[in-house]
Amino acid sequence: MSKFMSPEWAKAFKEALNNNPVYAEAARNWEGDFYFTATDIPGASKPSTMYADLWHGKCREAFIVTGDDDERDPAFRMTGAMPVWRKVIEKKLDPIQGLLTRQLKLQGDMVTIMRNVKSAQALVNSLATIDTEFPS
Amino acid sequence: MWFFRAPTIAYGDDALSHLATLEGKRALIVTDANMVKLGVADKVCGPLSVGGMDVQIFAEVEPDPSLDTVNKAASMARDFDADWIVGLGGGSAMDTAKMVRILAERRDLTAMDVNPVEPMGLRGVVKLCTIPTTSGTGAEVGWACVVTDRAESRKLVLGSMDSYPEVAIVDPALAAGMPAWLTADTGMDALVHAIEIYTGLWHNDFVDGPALQAIRLVFEYLPRAYADGSDMEARERMANAATLAGFGLANANCGLAHALAHSLGGVFHPPHGRTTSVYLPYTTEYIIREAPERYADIARFLGLPGTTDQERAQALVAAIRELQATVGHPTSVKGLNVPEPEFRESLPHIVEAAQQDATMFNAARVPSTDEVERLFEYAYAGQPIDF
Numbered sequence: 001m002s003k004f005m006s007p008e009w010a011k012a013f014k015e016a017l018n019n020n021p022v023y024a025e026a027a028r029n030w031e032g033d034f035y036f037t038a039t040d041i042p043g044a045s046k047p048s049t050m051y052a053d054l055w056h057g058k059c060r061e062a063f064i065v066t067g068d069d070d071e072r073d074p075a076f077r078m079t080g081a082m083p084v085w086r087k088v089i090e091k092k093l094d095p096i097q098g099l100l101t102r103q104l105k106l107q108g109d110m111v112t113i114m115r116n117v118k119s120a121q122a123l124v125n126s127l128a129t130i131d132t133e134f135p136s
Numbered sequence: 137m138w139f140f141r142a143p144t145i146a147y148g149d150d151a152l153s154h155l156a157t158l159e160g161k162r163a164l165i166v167t168d169a170n171m172v173k174l175g176v177a178d179k180v181c182g183p184l185s186v187g188g189m190d191v192q193i194f195a196e197v198e199p200d201p202s203l204d205t206v207n208k209a210a211s212m213a214r215d216f217d218a219d220w221i222v223g224l225g226g227g228s229a230m231d232t233a234k235m236v237r238i239l240a241e242r243r244d245l246t247a248m249d250v251n252p253v254e255p256m257g258l259r260g261v262v263k264l265c266t267i268p269t270t271s272g273t274g275a276e277v278g279w280a281c282v283v284t285d286r287a288e289s290r291k292l293v294l295g296s297m298d299s300y301p302e303v304a305i306v307d308p309a310l311a312a313g314m315p316a317w318l319t320a321d322t323g324m325d326a327l328v329h330a331i332e333i334y335t336g337l338w339h340n341d342f343v344d345g346p347a348l349q350a351i352r353l354v355f356e357y358l359p360r361a362y363a364d365g366s367d368m369e370a371r372e373r374m375a376n377a378a379t380l381a382g383f384g385l386a387n388a389n390c391g392l393a394h395a396l397a398h399s400l401g402g403v404f405h406p407p408h409g410r411t412t413s414v415y416l417p418y419t420t421e422y423i424i425r426e427a428p429e430r431y432a433d434i435a436r437f438l439g440l441p442g443t444t445d446q447e448r449a450q451a452l453v454a455a456i457r458e459l460q461a462t463v464g465h466p467t468s469v470k471g472l473n474v475p476e477p478e479f480r481e482s483l484p485h486i487v488e489a490a491q492q493d494a495t496m497f498n499a500a501r502v503p504s505t506d507e508v509e510r511l512f513e514y515a516y517a518g519q520p521i522d523f
Contacts, residue, residue, distance in 0.1 A: 025505065026491070096494065097338065099253045100297060101137055110251035114292065118491045 001131045004082065005038055005048040007064050009132065013052065014062040016126040023126050024057035027119035031055055032075040032112065035065070040081040042135045047079075054123070076108035086134050088124060095124045140342040140387050142277055143266075143301040145379065148372065151307040155183035155222075158265065158303065163189045164218040164240075166209055166233040167225045168197045176269060176310065180224055192216050194236075197229045200284045200291070200405055206232055206247040210239035213262070223266045223301075226322070227273030227408070230266045231281040231295075237264040238299050247283065247294065256296045264301040269310045271361075271374040272322025272409050274329055274382020276304040282398070289485070290402040293494050300386070306379050308372035316362050319374075320463035323358040325409030326350060326378040327459070328416050332391035333384030335423070335430040336498040343388045346380040348437050353377035355438060355459060362463045392419040392503070395496040396511060399489035403482045406472040413465050414472060417453050418514060419499070421521035422507070424449040427500035468518030479516060486512060 002008035017023050037049040051072050053061040065071060080088075084103045087093035096117070098104040106113065113120065146154035163184050171177045172195045181191045194209045213221060213236050221240060223233025238250050241262040250256065266276035281295035314322070330350035333343055353373050360370035393415040401411055424431050428449035435448035440455055442448035457467065466472055469479070487509045490496060503511060507523065514521055 094337070094497075096497070097138065101139065102253075102255070103137065106253050110253055111248055113253070114251060114294075114494070115492060117494050117497065121497050 001133045003133050004085070004135065005041065005050060005064060009130065010050050010062045010064050012130045013050065013127065014059045016129050017054070017059040017123065020122070020126045020129070023119070023122040026057070026122035027054065027116070028057045030057065030116055030119045032108070033072065035072070035074045035077040037077065037079040038082045038085050039079065040083065042082070044135070076106065076113070078104055078106050080104040082134065089127050089130070089132055091128050095120065138340060138387075139297075141279075141297070141300050142383060142386065143304045145277065145304045145306060147306040147376065147379070148308070151305050152179060152267070152310070153183055154303070154305055155180060155265070156187040158184070158187055158189070158220060160189055160220040160263065162216055162218045163191050163220040163222050164213045164216055164236070165191060165193045165222045165224050166197060166236055167193065167195050167223075167229045169195050171195065171225050171229070171269065174313065176313075177224060179310075180222060180267060184222070189220065192218070197225065197232045199228055200401065201228045201232045202284050202286050203247045204286070206235045206239070206283055209236045210247070213240035214243055219262055221262060221264050223264065223275075224269065226268070226270045227275040227282070230268065230273065230275040231283065233264060233266065234279065234281045234295055234299055234301070235283065237262050238296060250281070250294045250296055252279070252295060252297055256298045258296075258298050264299065265303045265305065266301045267305045267307070267310065268375070268378065270314060270318060270322040271311045271371070271378040272325035274326065274378050274385045276301065276306065277379055277382040278386035280385065284402060290489055291398045304379070306375050308368060308375045311375055312365060312368065312371050314365065316365065317464070319362050319365060320358070320465060321407045321409035321413070322378070323354055323361065323374055323409075324413035324460070324463065324465060326374070326381045327354040327358070327456070328393050328409075328412040329381040329385055329390060330354070330377075331416065331420070331431075331434065332393060332495075332498070333381065333388045334434060335500060336389055336391045337500060338388040338498050339430070340388060343384040346383045348434065350377040350381040351434055352438060353380070355455065358459065359462050389498040390495040392423065392496065392499040395490045395493040395499075396508075396515070398493050398495070399486040400469065400474070400512075402489060403486055404472070404474050404478070406474065410465060411472060413460060414467065414469055415515055417456050417460075417467075418511060418521055420449070420453050420456065422503065422511060422523070423499060423501045424453070425501070425521070425523075430500065469512075469516040470518065474516070476516075483509065483512060
């Protein structure tokens with residue numbers, strides 16, 4: 001089990017995607033990197049962000065952004081409070097409904113997202129396979 | 137957290153007269169050439185003018201409206217400085233009107249900028265009224281706009297949840313002129329909406345009731361409206377059924393039959409309602425092999441026979457097929473006059489497009505790539521689902 005938004009969790013995220021043939025197939029045309037940011041993490045003084053480089057069905061790189069010299073300028077940024085991420089990861093909230101209700105906020109080229117619903121869904125399903133420990 | 141949203145609905149006999157009470161200066165009617173030719177647009181202009189509005193008409197909406205059409209209509213709305221957009225017609229006209237309403241206020245955007253995820257920042261400067269002239273799309277009470285990207289031969293679900301119509305006018309007299317085939321196409325579309333909403337993963341307490349009532353109304357009144365277009369009781373109940381199902385579209389989601397129909401429609405452009413009607417029994421047979429419970433609920437509500445959920449769900453499939461036969465619908469995609477060589481050639485594309493359709497993942501059983509292809513194949517050939 002790895003702590004949400006820890007370096008181990010980012011590593012598990014990368015492995016979950018790269019070991020998922022459904023994701024590989026669904027996202028075979030996907031090109032675009034992400035910042036996934038969680039706010040309102042209990043005990044944390046600031047939001048936590050994971051960078052993920054997603055490229056043609058594979059995750060080439062995933063790490064927790066510390067803000068030293070590892071900041072990037074990703075094509076997409078998805079932000080939500082930790083309890084919302086938890087619901088998504090535990091498959092209690094459909095990520096599309098999360099976006100429509102703006103519990104999750106997404107910045108980037110929406111046309112690309114709306115043309116790749118299947119890969120987004122497969123990505124979230126991969127997230128759900130990570131054994132995650134959430135701070136309380 | 138989720139929402140239930142609905143516009144004010146003026147319905148029933150003489151509902152169109154409500155237009156005279158709308159407060160504004162300039163109304164742009166977004167419709168198709170046929171509505172002008174048949175004099176329906178004049179019936180809308182009249183009460184708007186009585187209410188003191190200047191009125192212009194954009195009558196170039198085509199079936200499966202394109203992004204170009206949306207941008208052209210938006211340009212007219214901006215030039216006219218419209219403060220009301222009136223969508224008059226079927227789903228194509230009303231969906232175009234929804235996009236135009238956003239683009240008339242947000243002059244910095246184009247059609248492709250409109251999406252349901254980002255706030256559109258509308259301040260109510262331009263309002264929207266929808267007036268269906270068919271009984272099926274439910275577009276009058278929803279936010280989604282289905283437009284076609286001709287360059288990619290693909291339908292896109294755009295729109296914004298910030299742009300629900302302020303007013304929907306559901307006047308059964310407007311649907312009375314529909315020919316029997318259009319009554320059938322649109323009526324079956326309403327049925328598919330209601331069944332997919334009730335059985336979809338996004339179903340909720342607020343849409344379940346309207347969906348069930350819509351299903352009951354379609355089974356009872358579509359055969360009458362189809363057989364006798366002047367049966368005004370049947371026309372009114374079908375108009376109501378379409379709008380009730382529309383609540384579900386606006387506040388839940390369609391499912392697998394729509395995903396298949398959208399992708400086939402993006403290439404071959406058969407009538408939307410007829411296409412969803414053809415796919416519904418196949419997608420239902422596929423889903424109920426693993427998740428029959430909600431379909432069995434519907435069967436119970438309709439009083440269909442069966443002692444187990446599986447038997448009841450199968451009885452619902454049989455009832456759908458019987459209704460299809462009653463209203464003269466084909467039972468296979470071949471019957472939609474989709475030529476087999478072109479179908480085979482486009483199969484990889486439509487399989488891919490179906491899987492990227494936002495309605496696909498609302499189904500209680502989501503097919504794999506291989507299963508999507510088989511669903512297309514079986515529905516083309518008219519073969520019952522066995523997987």
